[in-house]
Amino acid sequence: MRQWGFRDTIAAVATPRGKGAIGIVRLSGPLCRKIAESVFEPARGSHPLRSHRFYYGRVRAPGSEEYIDEAMAVLMEAPRSYTREDCLEIQVHSGPSVVQEVLEAVLQCGARVANPGEFTLRAFLNGRIDLTQAEAVLDMVEARSRAARRLALGQLVGGLAREAAQWKERLLDLMSSVEAGIDFPDEDLPAVDGEAVGKALGELLLRAEGILETYRRGRLAREGARVMLIGPVNAGKSSLLNAMVGYERAIVTDLPGTTRDLVEEPLEWGGLPIRAIDTAGIREEGDEIEKHGRRLLRERMGEADLLVLVIDSSKEEIPPLGEVEGWVVEKPCIVAWNKVDLEERARLEQLPEAVRARRLVRVSALKGWGVRELLDAIRDELLGGDEGEEWALTNVRHRDLVSRFCSHLGRAREMVSQGGEGVWWELVAEELRGAMECLDELRGVKADDEVLARIFERFCIGK
Numbered sequence: 001m002r003q004w005g006f007r008d009t010i011a012a013v014a015t016p017r018g019k020g021a022i023g024i025v026r027l028s029g030p031l032c033r034k035i036a037e038s039v040f041e042p043a044r045g046s047h048p049l050r051s052h053r054f055y056y057g058r059v060r061a062p063g064s065e066e067y068i069d070e071a072m073a074v075l076m077e078a079p080r081s082y083t084r085e086d087c088l089e090i091q092v093h094s095g096p097s098v099v100q101e102v103l104e105a106v107l108q109c110g111a112r113v114a115n116p117g118e119f120t121l122r123a124f125l126n127g128r129i130d131l132t133q134a135e136a137v138l139d140m141v142e143a144r145s146r147a148a149r150r151l152a153l154g155q156l157v158g159g160l161a162r163e164a165a166q167w168k169e170r171l172l173d174l175m176s177s178v179e180a181g182i183d184f185p186d187e188d189l190p191a192v193d194g195e196a197v198g199k200a201l202g203e204l205l206l207r208a209e210g211i212l213e214t215y216r217r218g219r220l221a222r223e224g225a226r227v228m229l230i231g232p233v234n235a236g237k238s239s240l241l242n243a244m245v246g247y248e249r250a251i252v253t254d255l256p257g258t259t260r261d262l263v264e265e266p267l268e269w270g271g272l273p274i275r276a277i278d279t280a281g282i283r284e285e286g287d288e289i290e291k292h293g294r295r296l297l298r299e300r301m302g303e304a305d306l307l308v309l310v311i312d313s314s315k316e317e318i319p320p321l322g323e324v325e326g327w328v329v330e331k332p333c334i335v336a337w338n339k340v341d342l343e344e345r346a347r348l349e350q351l352p353e354a355v356r357a358r359r360l361v362r363v364s365a366l367k368g369w370g371v372r373e374l375l376d377a378i379r380d381e382l383l384g385g386d387e388g389e390e391w392a393l394t395n396v397r398h399r400d401l402v403s404r405f406c407s408h409l410g411r412a413r414e415m416v417s418q419g420g421e422g423v424w425w426e427l428v429a430e431e432l433r434g435a436m437e438c439l440d441e442l443r444g445v446k447a448d449d450e451v452l453a454r455i456f457e458r459f460c461i462g463k
């Protein structure tokens with residue numbers, strides 16, 4: 001890999017600015033022990049500090065008589081540290097001035113201010129984590145829901161990294177089998193067991209494609225599932241949105257056509273972030289603004305992860321659903337049979353076949369009945385009930401690389417299965433090399449500096 005060997009020592013405030021219980025100044029690099037000796041004075045005992053021990057004491061600027069604060073300090077010697085270098089952490093009372101003074105004290109001792117993400121970058125460059133794990137650190141910090149946090153953790157502890165390492169092993173095996181076909185092409189006996197290679201390729205491809213499919217789940221966890229409430233005017237869509245989020249977000253009236261804009265509101269259910277979107281009702285008439293609202297709905301329909309079709313069960317007649325029928329076939333959909341607090345006059349048989357095939361939940365948006373069941377059903381429908389693997393692809397960069405990996409394997413497998421006796425093993429090998437490059441890029445073995453810069457600039461300073 002690269003030549004790094006960092007000679008400088010970096011320092012940063014690792015906790016958020018402002019007042020708080022504890023503020024941490026963090027350092028990494030060869031000067032850590034010397035800096036500890038210059039700025040930290042243990043209350044009991046003396047230097048040298050033992051590695052991985054917490055010491056209570058005081059901090060001060062080098063050469064100064066005056067103490068800045070009481071402190072706890074821990075020195076973590078290489079390689080047993082976050083960056084695999086010597087690391088030092090100094091905890092003080094958190095206040096903008098205290099923390100800043102401690103930072104300045106360590107800078108005076110020869111450390112320099114760290115760039116955003118530089119600690120994690122060093123952990124990566126020093127080989128403690130691979131690139132996917134470094135990226136997971138960022139996902140972890142940014143996780144806004146339990147589901148996102150769990151997925152980030154799965155990846156942080158090496159979900160994708162382990163998977164990619166396994167793929168690499170299998171790919172290496174395949175490559176060596178295929179090499180035989182290139183080196184001895186003219187022998188009478190086929191040098192390569194085409195069937196075995198084809199089978200191994202198929203298995204690897206299947207596994208990789210399975211991982212590719214986790215991306216949808218990963219994206220849902222990170223960005224939230226877009227759940228669109230659709231249905232006839234006055235069915236209770238806006239009321240249901242309010243019931244789902246637990247407060248009055250959308251305007252509710254008994255005038256048809258009240259909702260014209262798309263109203264969007266975030267909520268979390270069972271760890272899954274959901275973005276509930278209220279829409280203008282389906283009907284032919286209505287003024288220009290309402291029509292515009294429906295145009296918006298049509299445009300945004302493509303982005304919806306799930307539809308909730310709201311039906312007023314107290315009306316004798318269910319209005320024609322028009323284009324909604326088509327959408328219901330294309331997208332996951334749940335029927336909310338609303339207003340069950342009133343006498344039920346509509347009949348399920350009036351619903352078109354495609355709609356009746358969908359899961360139905362009886363609700364009263366007005367009374368709040370059945371809303372939990374509806375949310376459970378939404379979550380089930382999107383996550384398939386089970387929690388699945390402990391991790392998922394969450395990152396576009398990963399998705400693209402795994403997808404390219406699959407394309408290479410797919411082409412290789414096709415050549416093997418169609419080639420019969422006359423497989424061009426050179427071309428197969430070429431595809432396998434392409435697949436290997438994708439893996440290397442994924443793990444960061446070959447990521448160029450521009451890619452790294454783009455990833456790490458999103459980190460905050462001190463991470």
Ligand SMILES: Nc1nc2c(ncn2[C@@H]2O[C@H](COP(=O)(O)OP(=O)(O)O)[C@@H](O)[C@H]2O)c(=O)[nH]1
Binds near residue numbers: 237240252255259340
């Ligand atoms: N009785 C009853 N009335 C409801 C229920 N849900 C909505 N409504 C009423 O139906 C009317 C239309 O509701 P609204 O949410 O604006 O429907 P939208 O046009 O689909 O957004 C309002 O008068 C609501 O109070 C319900 O579950 N039970």
Ligand SMILES: [Mg+2]
Binds near residue numbers: 239251
């Ligand atoms: Mg409405």
